[in-house]
Amino acid sequence: MKMSEMFFTTLRETPSEAEIPSHQLMLRAGLMRKLASGIYNYLPLGKRVLKKVEEIVREEMDKTGAQEILASALLPAELWKETGRWNVFGPEMFKLKDRNEREFCLGPTHEEIFTDIVRNEIKSYKQLPFNLYQIQTKYRDEKRPRFGVMRSREFIMKDAYSFDKNWDGLDISYKKMYDAYCAIFDRCGLKYWVVDADTGAMGGKDSNEFMVPSDVGEAEVVYCDECGYAANVEKAPCVNRAIHAEDVEKEIKKVATPDVKTVDELMHFFNTTADRFVKTLIYSIDGKAVAVMLRGDREVNITKLQNLFKASDIEMADRNTVESVTGAEVGFAGPININVDVLVVDDEVAHMKNFIIGANETGYHYENVNYGRDFKADVVADIRNIEVGEPCPKCGKPINIARGIEVGHIFKLGTKYTEALGATYLDENGQEQPIIMGCYGIGINRTVAAIIEQHHDDRGIIWPMSVTPYHVIIVVASNYQPEQIQAAEKIHDELAARGIEVLLDDRDERAGVKFNDADLIGIPIRITVGKKISDGMVEFKRRDKAESIDIPINDIVNKVIDEINRELA
RNA sequence: CGGGAUGUGGCGCAGCUUGGUAGCGCGCAUGGUUCGGGACCAUGAGGUCGCAGGUUCGAAUCCUGUCAUCCCGACCA
Structure with a gap:
């Protein structure tokens, strides 16, 4: 190709809207141009890279025996209503109507559609298992598109769906995808972690994410250099040990703490450290008022909380709710005489001694509080984020945390969609059984961005041979x-x-x-x-x-x- | 959705406080001189100053509204 004839322009200066290297370089090198927030046009150079990545994905998928199809991106509402996800996805779905006022959406993902295709064709165990995939454009009306192609509203995704007779079969299908994903990202020249992941709203059993280490990544990854454990922070369990175990339980005491509300102020007032406090946070979970207690310096893990309640809607309670359940101003919430539907205590709190809590009375706290003796929870569970230096859940050595870009995600879905949509088969005994499903996604554009994040210098991009235009x-x-x-x-x-x-x-x-x-x-x-x-x-x-x-x-x-x-x- | 910021030729920016001919660098076009790490000279094209109202003799500039874009947070198969 003669460059004198190529449709190609580079930019000498970085567009001011681009913050991260991959975004800046994709614009500067003329791979793509922005059309609207989170929506991009790919120019010849960019399109060639996308094709290279797609081809690697296609080759590795085909090697596993998966078969490529192409579903529509324009999808009727009915299927989504059958599984209830028309509302679950909510505003994140691009919805539209045809001339007859029939409802459609632009596909944000395709579990429903693939399951529908399969339920119409598959009747017998003799037809299972198989794996179908496509490489296709997805649409999600993200609240905040970000960092160029890293989180965009239109993107190319390889999505695959496996269909098995039973769970053992799914394990095999899953392992094939796991290995194929490793081969794909290896060939793309990426260093990556395979981490334990939460199954989230997708439902299902096991799940792994493929994470490319990068400071600009949106996910936090917990990893252990000793044993190789790696997990999304959302997922990583905390190992709690007794804290201040040498202390003898002292007598509970009410202390006047006027205007001392935050953990910082409390540390100052009591002249002690944050691990001596337990904060009580009020959440609204599917309409129920829930008090969540955890050590003063810890963070709530929303995912763990969501899973605990099998909740769909979680948010911090507003000021009015807090004041009505505690009977005090914000800043003095505590478990004693609190008027909530559920009191959840983080497992770590149950390991603490002589801690300080709010008294549910404006201007007062209790000190020398002990769990079990002074109050009891409805649930004691692991509901906090693990932090750097805490014991690895697998080997006990101190863990590290780093950021990562999620380029792939694989799930054992089970029967969530096949049951909802009636995708069944007749087994050897003539019994009707739901098909067991797995789903497997790779963000193609995001993979390109991740490659650039890992392969560039101050002069520009340094493509691996496998994906270079x-x-x-x-x-x-x-x-x-x-x-x-x-x-x-x-x-x-x-x-x-x-x-x-x-x-x-x-x-x-x-x-x-x-x-x-x-x-x-x-x-x-x-x-x-x-x-x-x-x-x-x-x-x-x-x-x-x-x-x-x-x-x-x-x-x-x-x-x-x-x-x-x-x-x- | 909450917080912050920004909209002026293709890109990067100045001008706005104190209203009065719309500017600079890069890029682009033409001619010339150059020619191994983003050349130089000359000439030139290109902008309803995001949009809509308002104030004013007069608005890029002041006021109101609105839209768009970016960042932080919340959220995120």
């Missing part, structure tokens, strides 16, 4: 030298004839501009045809290396092909 870029140093142009065209044609994707920078620009653009768009191999062509030499340089080497023009084609093959092997 072109393998090679030939820079003609001096366009006005016919000898250089001719030599460059010859190399270009020979490489192209041998199946190499090659760009020829024959633009009427100075060498510096071409070098800078080559670095920016991140082509892994650069050949420069310059002065030394008179000695029959061209320059070979890798984007990821600083130095370059001179190579006889007659050897360059083989050199390049060797290099590419070595890397793609």
Whole structure:
């Protein structure tokens, strides 16, 4: 491809709206342009990268025996109403009506649709198992689209759905996907964690997320260098030990604490540390008032709380509710004489001694409080976030926490959708059984962004060979030298004839501009045809290396092909 | 949805406090000189200053409303 003919523009300056490297570079390198918030158009270079990633995904999926189909992105409301998700998704779903006022949505995910396809075709155990997938555009009206393609409202997703006779079969289907995902992300040149994940609103049993370590990631990952344990913080269980175990239980005492409301103020007032306090937070969970108690310096884990209550709607209670259940101003809530539907105590609190709590009376706290003796909970459970340095749930060594980009997610769904939609089969005994389902997603655009996050420097992108839009870029140093142009065209044609994707920078620009653009768009191999062509030499340089080497023009084609093959092997 | 910020040629920005001809850098076009890490000179094209009202003789500038975009938070198969 001659760059003088290519639809392609780079930006010298970073658009002010882009904050993170992948977003900045995707715009600067001319991979894509924004159409609206969270909606992007892909230009030729960007489209080629998407295709590369899609092709890797397709190859690895096909290897597992999964079969590609293509469902519609425009979906009738009925199916969603059958499973109840028309309302569950709520405003996040792009909803629309046809000319006859029939309701539709743009598909945010496709469990319902694949299950519907399957229920119409599958009748017998003899037809199971199988796995169907598609690579298709999804629509989610995100509350806050962010970071370019990292969280967008329109995105390309590979979604796969497995259908099995039983749970053992699902385990096998799941393992195949797990391995395929590892192969996919390996081939994309990504370093990643496979973490235990919450099954969330999708329902189901086991779940793993594929997380690319990155400071710009939206998820927090707990990991253990000792034993290799890794989990989403949402999921990671806390291991609680007795705190201040040496203390003897002292007598409970009411203390006047005028205007002392926050944990910080309490620490000051009592001249002690946050682990001596227990805070009582009031939540509204599916309409019920719930008090949640945890150590002063801990954070509530909403996911754990949600799972505990099998809740769909959780929010912090408003000021009025707090004041009515506690009978005091905000800042003095405590478990004694509190008027809530449920009192939940974090497991850690049950391990504490002589702690300080609110008295449900404005201006007062209790100290030397002990769980069991002074109050009792309706539920004691693990409902907090694990923190750095706490014991690993698997081996007990101190854990670390880092941020990650979720590029893939796999679930054992079970029968949630097949039961709701009546997708059943007749088993060997003629008995009707629900099909057992798994679902498996990869965000294609987000994977591209994650690759850039992991492969760039201050000059631009550094594509892995497997996903680069072109393998090679030939820079003609001096366009006005016919000898250089001719030599460059010859190399270009020979490489192209041998199946190499090659760009020829024959633009009427100075060498510096071409070098800078080559670095920016991140082509892994650069050949420069310059002065030394008179000695029959061209320059070979890798984007990821600083130095370059001179190579006889007659050897360059083989050199390049060797290099590419070595890397793609 | 709560908080914060910003909208001025394709990109980056100034001008706004104190109303009066819309500016700079980059990019783009033409000509010339250059030519291995974002050249130089000359000439030129391109903007209803997000939109709608209002104040005023006069609004990019002041007021009101609205829309859009970005960031933080909440939320997120």
